[in-house]
Amino acid sequence: MSPSPEAIAAAAILVVVISAYALFGGADFGGGIWDLLAGGPERGAAPRELIDESITPVWEANHVWLVFILVLLWTAFPPAFAAIMTALFVPLSLSLLGIVLRGVGFAFRHTAQRLQMQQLTGVLFAASSLITPFFMGTAVGAVATGQVPVHPAGNVLAAWTSPTAILTGFLFVAACGYVSAVFLVLEARQRGHEELRRYFSMRATAAGVLTGALAGGTFTELSASAPHLFTGLTGRALPLVAISIAAGITVLGMLWRRWHHGLFLRVTAAIAVAAVVWGWGLAQYPYLLPTSLSLAAGSAPTAALVAEFVVAGLAVLLVAPGFALLYVLQQRRMLAAAESDADLRLAAQPEQARPGTGQPAAAPASAVTAVTTALVLAMLAIKAIRDALSPSRRR
Amino acid sequence: MLPTGGAMGAVAHVLAVDPVPARSQMGSSLGFHIILACFGIAFATVTMTAEWIGIKRGDPAALLLARRWSKVMAVLVAVGAVSGTVLSYEMGLLWPGLMGRFGAAIGFPFSVEGIFFFLEAIFVGVYLYGWRRLSPWAHWWSGMPIVVAGVLGALSVVAANSWMNSPAGYTLSHGKISSVDPVSVFFNAATPYETAHMVLAAYSVTGFLIAGVYAVGLLRGRRDRYHRLGFAIPFTVAGIVAPLQVMMGDIIARFIAHNQPVKFAAMEYVSSSTRDAPEWVGGILINGHVYFGLSVPAFDSILVGFSPHTRVIGWDSVPPDHRPPLPTLIHLSFDLMVGVGFFLFALAAWQGWWWWFHRRLLVTPWFLVPSALSGVAAVAAMEAGWVVTEVGRQPWIVYRVLLVSSAVTPASGVPVTLGVILALYAILTVVSVGVPMIMSRRWRRETPAEEEAERVPYGPSPAGAGAGAGASAAGPPAPPVRRASPGGPESP
Numbered sequence: 001m002s003p004s005p006e007a008i009a010a011a012a013i014l015v016v017v018i019s020a021y022a023l024f025g026g027a028d029f030g031g032g033i034w035d036l037l038a039g040g041p042e043r044g045a046a047p048r049e050l051i052d053e054s055i056t057p058v059w060e061a062n063h064v065w066l067v068f069i070l071v072l073l074w075t076a077f078p079p080a081f082a083a084i085m086t087a088l089f090v091p092l093s094l095s096l097l098g099i100v101l102r103g104v105g106f107a108f109r110h111t112a113q114r115l116q117m118q119q120l121t122g123v124l125f126a127a128s129s130l131i132t133p134f135f136m137g138t139a140v141g142a143v144a145t146g147q148v149p150v151h152p153a154g155n156v157l158a159a160w161t162s163p164t165a166i167l168t169g170f171l172f173v174a175a176c177g178y179v180s181a182v183f184l185v186l187e188a189r190q191r192g193h194e195e196l197r198r199y200f201s202m203r204a205t206a207a208g209v210l211t212g213a214l215a216g217g218t219f220t221e222l223s224a225s226a227p228h229l230f231t232g233l234t235g236r237a238l239p240l241v242a243i244s245i246a247a248g249i250t251v252l253g254m255l256w257r258r259w260h261h262g263l264f265l266r267v268t269a270a271i272a273v274a275a276v277v278w279g280w281g282l283a284q285y286p287y288l289l290p291t292s293l294s295l296a297a298g299s300a301p302t303a304a305l306v307a308e309f310v311v312a313g314l315a316v317l318l319v320a321p322g323f324a325l326l327y328v329l330q331q332r333r334m335l336a337a338a339e340s341d342a343d344l345r346l347a348a349q350p351e352q353a354r355p356g357t358g359q360p361a362a363a364p365a366s367a368v369t370a371v372t373t374a375l376v377l378a379m380l381a382i383k384a385i386r387d388a389l390s391p392s393r394r395r
Numbered sequence: 396m397l398p399t400g401g402a403m404g405a406v407a408h409v410l411a412v413d414p415v416p417a418r419s420q421m422g423s424s425l426g427f428h429i430i431l432a433c434f435g436i437a438f439a440t441v442t443m444t445a446e447w448i449g450i451k452r453g454d455p456a457a458l459l460l461a462r463r464w465s466k467v468m469a470v471l472v473a474v475g476a477v478s479g480t481v482l483s484y485e486m487g488l489l490w491p492g493l494m495g496r497f498g499a500a501i502g503f504p505f506s507v508e509g510i511f512f513f514l515e516a517i518f519v520g521v522y523l524y525g526w527r528r529l530s531p532w533a534h535w536w537s538g539m540p541i542v543v544a545g546v547l548g549a550l551s552v553v554a555a556n557s558w559m560n561s562p563a564g565y566t567l568s569h570g571k572i573s574s575v576d577p578v579s580v581f582f583n584a585a586t587p588y589e590t591a592h593m594v595l596a597a598y599s600v601t602g603f604l605i606a607g608v609y610a611v612g613l614l615r616g617r618r619d620r621y622h623r624l625g626f627a628i629p630f631t632v633a634g635i636v637a638p639l640q641v642m643m644g645d646i647i648a649r650f651i652a653h654n655q656p657v658k659f660a661a662m663e664y665v666s667s668s669t670r671d672a673p674e675w676v677g678g679i680l681i682n683g684h685v686y687f688g689l690s691v692p693a694f695d696s697i698l699v700g701f702s703p704h705t706r707v708i709g710w711d712s713v714p715p716d717h718r719p720p721l722p723t724l725i726h727l728s729f730d731l732m733v734g735v736g737f738f739l740f741a742l743a744a745w746q747g748w749w750w751w752f753h754r755r756l757l758v759t760p761w762f763l764v765p766s767a768l769s770g771v772a773a774v775a776a777m778e779a780g781w782v783v784t785e786v787g788r789q790p791w792i793v794y795r796v797l798l799v800s801s802a803v804t805p806a807s808g809v810p811v812t813l814g815v816i817l818a819l820y821a822i823l824t825v826v827s828v829g830v831p832m833i834m835s836r837r838w839r840r841e842t843p844a845e846e847e848a849e850r851v852p853y854g855p856s857p858a859g860a861g862a863g864a865g866a867s868a869a870g871p872p873a874p875p876v877r878r879a880s881p882g883g884p885e886s887p
Contacts (some may be wrong), residue, residue, distance in 0.1 A: 060520075067512065070486075074486065078497070081498055082495025087806075090808060093815075100823070103473065103474065108826055155808060300502075300572070301574045303577060307577035308502075308503075311509070
C-alpha cells in the first residue's frame with residue numbers, strides 16, 4: 001500500500017518544520033552552549049552579551065516551531081506520536097526539563113541584579129541548552145534506527161541508549177553550536193566587533209569540524225544499526241547528503257578566508273543543516289517508524305490532513321505579515337527597550353513633533369496597513385476553509 | 396498565585412482512580428498553566444485600556460501604568476509559553492492512548508491554537524519594544540492583535556477540551572478513526588459554552604488580580620492618581636465581566652444537566668433521577684447521606700427546567716464504575732465557584748453603585764480589603780471550575796468513548812516526572828511572581844514621589860496582596876494621603 005499524496009505532503013511539511021526548528025531553535029541552543037563555554041565572568045562578558053542580544057528578541061518565537069512539530073505529529077500521524085512518546089518517555093521528559101529550565105533562566109536572567117543570582121540563572125540557561133538538544137538527538141536517533149516499536153509496552157531504554165542514538169545526541173549538540181557560532185560571527189561583524197568576530201569564527205570552524213566528524217561517525221554506525229536508513233542515505237537521499245557536505249565545506253572555507261558575505265554565509269550554513277534533516281526524511285521514506293510503521297498505515301484520515309494544510313496555509317497568511325512587520329520595524333530601528341519612563345511626557349502629547357524619531361508618519365501607516373492586511377487575509381482564509389471543508393461536511 | 400489549587404483537587408481525586416500519577420501531573424500542569432493563560436488572554440485588554448486613557452486624555456499616570464503592565468505581560472506570556480509547551484508534551488507523554496486513537500480529531504483545534512500562539516508572541520514583542528519609537532496610536536493598535544489572538548487562542552484550546560466532554564465529528568471503524576470532520580470537532584456542542592465561560596473567567600482573574608495589587612497600595616495609603624487608576628482600570632474590566640459570568644454560569648449548568656447528566660448529578664448531589672430535586676448548598680456526602688448541607692426543596696429542578704416538576708437525572712442512571720469519583724469534591728468545588736462568582740458580582744455592583752451616584756472611587760477598607768482578595772478568589776473559582784469539569788468527566792477521558800485508564804501511558808517513570816514537574820512549577824511560580832516584584836521595586840526607586848514607601852514590602856503577588864490586606868484590616872487604616880501631582884512623572 002503506497003501512501004496517499006496528502007500523507008506525503010503532511011510528512012513534507014513536518015520535515016520542513018523540523019528543519020526550521022533545527023535551525024532557529026538550534027541556533028538558540030547553540031548560543032546557550034557558547035555561553036556555557038565562555039569562561040569566567042570577566043573573560044566571558046563580551047561574548048555573553050552578544051549571545052544575549054541576539055537571542056533575547058527571538059527565542060520565544062523560535063520556540064513555537066517545537067509546538068508545531070508536536071501538534072503536526074499528533075494530528076497527522078497519531079500512532080507514530082503515541083509510540084514515540086511512550087517508548088522515548090525518558091529522553092523526551094529530560095528534553096522537556098531542559099526547555100522549562102531554559103525559560104526560567106531566561107526570564108530571571110534579565111531581572112536578577114546580584115552577580116551570584118545572574119551566574120546561577122546563567123548556568124541554568126546554559127546547561128539546559130546543552131541537555132535539550134542532546135536528548136532530542138537521542139530520540140531522533142532511536143526513531144531513525146527503527147528501535148521504536150509501534151505498540152511499546154512501556155519505556156524502551158535500549159532504543160535511545162544505543163551507540164547510534166548517543167552519537168546522534170552529540171551530533172545535535174555539535175550542530176547547534178556550529179549553526180549558532182556561524183550566526184554569531186555575522187552578528188559580531190554587523191556590530192563592527194572585530195575581536196568577537198574572530199572569537200566566534202574560530203569556534204564556528206571547530207564546531208564545524210566536530211559536527212562533520214560526528215556526522216561521519218554516525219553515518220558509519222548507521223550501516224550496521226539502521227540498514228534501511230543507510231540504504232536510503234546512500235541511495236535516493238545521496239544528493240542531499242552531498243549538498244550538505246559541500247555546504248559544510250564551503251562554510252569552513254569562507255570562515256578560513258574571512259569572506260563573510262552575510263546572507264550567503266548564513267544560507268550556506270543553514271543548507272548544511274537543513275539538507276541533513278531532509279535527507280533523513282527522504283531516506284526514511286516510506287516509513288514513519290522504520291521499518292514497522294509505514295506512512296500509509298500511520299497517517300490520519302484525509303480530512304484531518306487537509307485541515308492541517310489549511311492551518312499551515314493560514315499560519316503562513318497570518319504569521320508572515322506579522323513577522324514582516326516585526327522585521328520592518330526592527331530594520332527601521334523602531335523597536336527599542338524603554339528602560340526609563342522619562343520620555344512618557346512626549347508620548348502623552350501626540351500633536352507635538354518628537355525629537356529623535358526618524359519617520360513619524362511612516363510607522364502608523366505601515367502598522368495599520370499590516371494589521372488591516374492581516375485582517376483581510378484572515379477573513380479570506382476563513383472563507384477558504386469554509387469552502388474547502390463544506391464538501392466533507394455534506395458527506 | 397495558587398498553582399496547587401487545581402493540583403490539590405487533582406491529587407485528592409486521583410487517589411480513587413487507577414492512573415494516579417499521570418492524572419495528578421496533568422492536573423497540576425493545567426492548574427498552573429491556566430493562570431498564566433488568563434494573563435495571555437486578557438492582560439492586553441487591560442493594558443490597552445490604560446494606554447487609551449493615557450493617550451486620549453494626555454494622562455501620564457495611565458501611560459506609565461500601561462508601559463509597566465506591558466513589561467509584566469511580556470514576562471507572564473514567556474512563562475506561559477514554557478508551561479504551554481509542557482502541556483503539549485504531556486498530551487503525548489501521559490496520554491498516548493488518547494492521542495494515538497483520537498489525535499486526528501483532537502489535533503485540529505490545537506493546530507489552530509498554534510497560529511494564535513505565534514501571533515501573540517510576535518505582537519507582544521512589537522508592543523513591548525515599540526513604546527519609544529512608534530507613534531502613540533500606532534503603538535496602541537499594535538496591541539490589538541494580542542487581544543484578538545488571546546480570545547481566538549482560548550477558543551481553540553478550550554474547543555479541544557469541549558470535544559473531550561462532547562465528542563463529535565469523527566467516525567470509528569474497528570476502533571480506529573476512519574474519517575474526520577474538523578469543523579464539527581472544533582464547533583462541538585460544548586464549545587460555545589465552555590469557551591465563553593473560560594474567556595470571561597480569564598478577564599475576571601486578570602482584572603481582579605491586578606486590581607488587588609493596587610487595592611493593597613490604596614490600603615497602604617498610596618491614594619495618588621497612579622494607584623487609583625491602577626485599581627480602577629482592571630477592576631472596571633473585571634467588574635463588567637462579573638455579571639456576565641454569573642449569567643453564563645447559569646446557562647452552562649443547564650447545558651451540562653442535559654449534555655452530561657452524570658457530571659451534573661455529582662455537582663448537585665442527585666443520587667437517583669427524580670422530580671422536585673433539592674438544591675444542596677455545601678454538605679459532605681458520606682455513605683449516600685449529605686451531612687452539614689443546606690437543602691432548598693425542589694430548587695434544583697427549578698434551576699434546571701424552571702419548574703419543580705422537572706426531572707433531574709441522577710448518577711444511578713449509569714453503572715457504579717462509570718460514575719465520577721469523589722462527588723463531595725465536585726460538589727464543593729462547584730459551590731465554591733458559584734459562591735465566588737456571586738461575591739465578585741456583588742463587589743463590582745457595590746463599586747458600580749458608588750460610581751453611579753458619587754462619581755468617585757470607593758476607598759473604604761470595607762471595600763478595598765475584599766477587593767485585594769478578589770483576584771485570589773477569582774483564581775480559586777477558576778481552579779474549582781476546572782476540577783468540576785475534569786473530575787466530573789471521570790472515569791472518561793473522552794466522554795462515553797474512551798476511559799482514562801485505557802489512555803494512560805504504559806511507560807514507568809511518571810511518579811518521578813510528577814515530582815520533577817511539581818518542583819519546576821514551584822520555580823516557575825517564583826519566576827512569575829518574583830520577576831514582577833523585582834520590577835515593581837525597581838520602579839518605585841525610579842519614581843521619586845514614591846520613595847518614602849520603599850521600606851514597605853509591596854509587590855504584585857496575590858499571596859502578598861492577601862497578607863498585606865489582612866494586616867491592614869487588623870490595624871487602623873492608614874490616613875488617606877491625597878497628592879495633587881500624579882504618582883508617575885510630573886505632568887507637563
